[in-house]
Amino acid sequence: MSDIVIRAEKLGKRYRIGERERYVALRDVLARAASAPVRLFQARKPASPNGDPTHIWALKDVSFEIRQGEVVGVVGRNGSGKTTLLKVLARVTRPTEGRAQVRGRVGSLLEVGTGFHSELTGRENVFLSGAILGMTKAEIRRKFDEMVAFAEVEKFIDTPLKHYSTGMQMRLAFSVAAHLEPEILLVDEVLAVGDMQFQKKCLGKMREVSSEGRTVIFVSHNMGAVIGLCERGIMLNAGRIAHVGSVSEVVAKYLQLHAEQEETVPLDAPPRASWLKGGARLVWAKLQNRGKVGRWSLPFGASIELSVGFEVLRQFDRFEMGVSIFTPLGFEIMSSLSFHDVGYLSLPPGQYAFEVELPQPGLTPGSYNLSLGLKSERGLEDLLPEIVNLEVAASDESAALNVHHILAAIVLKGRYQLQRLGAVPCRGRTPSD
Amino acid sequence: MAQAPIPLANIPVIDITPPRGWFNLNFRELWQFRELAYFFVWRDIKIRYKQTAIGAAWAVLQPLLTMLVFSLFFGRLAKMPSGGVPYPIFYFSALLPWMYFSGALQNATNVVVGQQHVITKVYFARLVLPLSAVVSGLLDFAIGFVVFLGMMVFYGVHPGKAILTFPAFLFLAFATALGAGLWLSALNAIYRDVRYAVPFLIQFWMFASPVAYPSSLVPEKWRWLYGLNPMAGVIEGFRWALTGKGQPPSAMLAVSGGALVLVLIGGMFFFSKMEDTFADVV
Numbered sequence: 001m002s003d004i005v006i007r008a009e010k011l012g013k014r015y016r017i018g019e020r021e022r023y024v025a026l027r028d029v030l031a032r033a034a035s036a037p038v039r040l041f042q043a044r045k046p047a048s049p050n051g052d053p054t055h056i057w058a059l060k061d062v063s064f065e066i067r068q069g070e071v072v073g074v075v076g077r078n079g080s081g082k083t084t085l086l087k088v089l090a091r092v093t094r095p096t097e098g099r100a101q102v103r104g105r106v107g108s109l110l111e112v113g114t115g116f117h118s119e120l121t122g123r124e125n126v127f128l129s130g131a132i133l134g135m136t137k138a139e140i141r142r143k144f145d146e147m148v149a150f151a152e153v154e155k156f157i158d159t160p161l162k163h164y165s166t167g168m169q170m171r172l173a174f175s176v177a178a179h180l181e182p183e184i185l186l187v188d189e190v191l192a193v194g195d196m197q198f199q200k201k202c203l204g205k206m207r208e209v210s211s212e213g214r215t216v217i218f219v220s221h222n223m224g225a226v227i228g229l230c231e232r233g234i235m236l237n238a239g240r241i242a243h244v245g246s247v248s249e250v251v252a253k254y255l256q257l258h259a260e261q262e263e264t265v266p267l268d269a270p271p272r273a274s275w276l277k278g279g280a281r282l283v284w285a286k287l288q289n290r291g292k293v294g295r296w297s298l299p300f301g302a303s304i305e306l307s308v309g310f311e312v313l314r315q316f317d318r319f320e321m322g323v324s325i326f327t328p329l330g331f332e333i334m335s336s337l338s339f340h341d342v343g344y345l346s347l348p349p350g351q352y353a354f355e356v357e358l359p360q361p362g363l364t365p366g367s368y369n370l371s372l373g374l375k376s377e378r379g380l381e382d383l384l385p386e387i388v389n390l391e392v393a394a395s396d397e398s399a400a401l402n403v404h405h406i407l408a409a410i411v412l413k414g415r416y417q418l419q420r421l422g423a424v425p426c427r428g429r430t431p432s433d
Numbered sequence: 434m435a436q437a438p439i440p441l442a443n444i445p446v447i448d449i450t451p452p453r454g455w456f457n458l459n460f461r462e463l464w465q466f467r468e469l470a471y472f473f474v475w476r477d478i479k480i481r482y483k484q485t486a487i488g489a490a491w492a493v494l495q496p497l498l499t500m501l502v503f504s505l506f507f508g509r510l511a512k513m514p515s516g517g518v519p520y521p522i523f524y525f526s527a528l529l530p531w532m533y534f535s536g537a538l539q540n541a542t543n544v545v546v547g548q549q550h551v552i553t554k555v556y557f558a559r560l561v562l563p564l565s566a567v568v569s570g571l572l573d574f575a576i577g578f579v580v581f582l583g584m585m586v587f588y589g590v591h592p593g594k595a596i597l598t599f600p601a602f603l604f605l606a607f608a609t610a611l612g613a614g615l616w617l618s619a620l621n622a623i624y625r626d627v628r629y630a631v632p633f634l635i636q637f638w639m640f641a642s643p644v645a646y647p648s649s650l651v652p653e654k655w656r657w658l659y660g661l662n663p664m665a666g667v668i669e670g671f672r673w674a675l676t677g678k679g680q681p682p683s684a685m686l687a688v689s690g691g692a693l694v695l696v697l698i699g700g701m702f703f704f705s706k707m708e709d710t711f712a713d714v715v
Contacts (some may be wrong), residue, residue, distance in 0.1 A: 015713065087553075087712070089449070090556055091447075091449060092552070092554065092555065092556050093707045093709075093712040094450070094451055094452045095449065095450070095451050096451055097451055098451075099449060099450045099451075100448075101446050101447070102446070103444050103446045103447070104444050108554065108556070110554045111553075114554045115551050117476065117480065119483050120476070120480070120483075124476075124479065127472065128472055129469060131469050132469065132472070132551055132555055133555060134557075136468055137468055183444065204639045374709070
């Protein structure tokens, strides 16, 4: 088996749907059992033939091999079977057909806070969660201080968990799971929770884990994280393997197939706030220099070229347009106004389009939202806050620059110069001496 | 990317396959997860006593109050035979193991469903769950036992040599609770109406066991049938071991023991057969 740590052969998992809402009652079964005693002891099997609408194959014919130390990203739409695949590999559920061979201790991070109980203190929960995830008591004791320090909850470690903020709970939960040290780590979208700082900390820790030679399987919707962390990728579609290959290949294919946003976003429909003047109105927006993948996706380092269509309903003498960039949590990190470039405009009524180029804003890979606004001497005529989604994709450049270690939203390439001042450091001396 | 590859040669391969066949018991794995079983017990106990005003007293109040009611109605008024033992001792010595058994059964029935958020996320030997549910009741039992010893002193009852067999009967009670608990927890995970039947089942079971009356009440020729209830032998044995009076172990105990073994082994097989489907149905 050389250095292959996971081998999947035609894995399949079938679930019963529809009737799952109504739990089977023992009395029904007893009634049936009265006529056929043997059936009572069989695992619940459907009495219906193949191809019936009460079952779906969450996984079908899934085969792949993963070598030791590889970091593999699994991508796919919601419902494509990613979580089911992890569950099968984690042995939480058994496959319906096929088989998998796994070599090594498996740690599964399918959820943050597995086993946490709100009545127990942080300390007690660390032990409980650690034990559930597979650590021995000695191991937990050994790593206890490290785990608490990573989560930054030292002061509260002996308070019941129900008094923690959600952020603290998540940090603690992730900290326990991150210190698992299994040979194979399965991670399912744990980055979907938490603020950006927390997400970047998680990513950093996972990178550390993978650099120790452990195998990582990472399921995520965050393409930037997937590209930054993984070397290989598997794309699932409706339970089957759609593509296996290098991570950039797989992510590119995924974005191609599943870009959510239209190329030209219509802006007429969304409701406006009542305090807006309404003398001008945004109509559509388009990303001009979109990257090769995805309609509203740019590679790291590229400039943003937007064109926005709007209509003006009356004469304005001091008109300006504006674009702002927000993080998904609503923090405005950048703002740009046309006034700074072309000054105030005098506009008669009509249909207009403005184009703006935001040169190399240095946004780190991730998802951002754009706000668009139109302003006049009367005040804000139209404003659509965080209306358009923009994805900044990792690229070879961002990987080369190690951009993922940076917690900030923007990376600036400053110009650095080094000057040697003297032989031995002398305290207190500045260049003016 | 790998800096120091972990040597693969010594790591065994785990096969993940669809479930098949009856022989799914894996005791080695259960041993591997023994620490987790300890943590589940510890957690049950901690949660039960945290933030409770009465706390440990509840472990004593339940059998105590029941004993009072029994002593009054079955003892004084109905004048049940008690073999010369004061009524409170007579009833408490049976209620102690019985309360443990019924509590353990209730816990075990609900444990798999109650822990669904863990079962669907992490792998561990599922047998740990009903096992820990049955073990955690032992603490309450221990507290009740201390009270019982106090009562023995108060009433001046000396147990005699029979008390040396008490640990064996405790073990039998534990085994019966585990056996029945395995059946019920697996059944409840799959057929959710089971837990509504359990309180009724326990009530019925109590009257089918020599808790409120001595087994000498049962006619001699039917006693073997009576003994098919594993708790019959256990309760009677408890009473005999703790008070020195009553029915010494006999054929009835042998029948009970046999029934117990069947229930336990059947429960283990049934549970381990069903556990593969838990994550899907719970």
